[in-house]
Amino acid sequence: MTTKDNSLILANVQDNVNLIYEKLLETYSYQGWWPFLSWDSTNPRKSGAINGYHPGDYDFPKNNFQKFEIVIGSILTQNTAWTSVEEALKNLNKLIEFTPESLLDYSNNHEEEFKDAIRCAGFVNQKTNYLKNISNFYIDIEDKIPSRDELLKIKGIGNETADSILLFAHKQKEFKVDAYTKRIFSYLGYINEKDNYMTIKQFFQNNFSGDVSMFQEYHALIVEHAKRYYTKKPYGLNDKTLNDFKVKKL
DNA sequence: AACCAGGACGTGA
């Protein structure tokens, strides 16, 4: 294969990564992920992703409370359905302010009540510790934006949670990869099923030309799409939406 | 009733 042919293929990959974003946005519209905010009963919002909390408005978080809510949610949602996380956040909102100090104070002095509040999100013992860990971290760094490496040193913060926090709480241009991302793009043929997290992350960092807001939107759109066609094996079987973007095998 | 959820960590090969 000549260099010229190869560069054509690469260009096509870049085009498709951007076109898939457009296709998903056209199909599902803006998702309005994060922060959650639905405890505002005067302004009820749908649970889940479709036409979410503030679709098309990326001017979030508006304050430190919303920022820390995103941090908490990023941990609570680890391997857990988002609807369960919504309940946990609503419960927590009755007990604490969304600040690291308030979370630490309450979880240390009322540990059982704290655990009862987030129990619906599963892994209560682990997540209680993880939430304490990151609270201490945010107290230490004050109002600075954490680096990715700093976040990864915290017990309970892995690759995806770190990118989730950086992308949605701190508006850093870090692509968030999850199991759904891997399923869709390996099915379409752009990545391999066994590729590790950073390989897939770099694929999007290199090929997607969107800004921070579009990084946020792309991830949310991937989740929405995958929930429909990539939750049961064999994955992608009924995915007609992205069928035109499958890599042609030579 | 098994399987999945907007994963991370510890262990052993």
Add this chain to the structure above:
DNA sequence: TCACGTCATGGT
């Protein structure tokens, strides 16, 4: 590095 078991709970 990488595969695997574990961690908890609720919904389908």
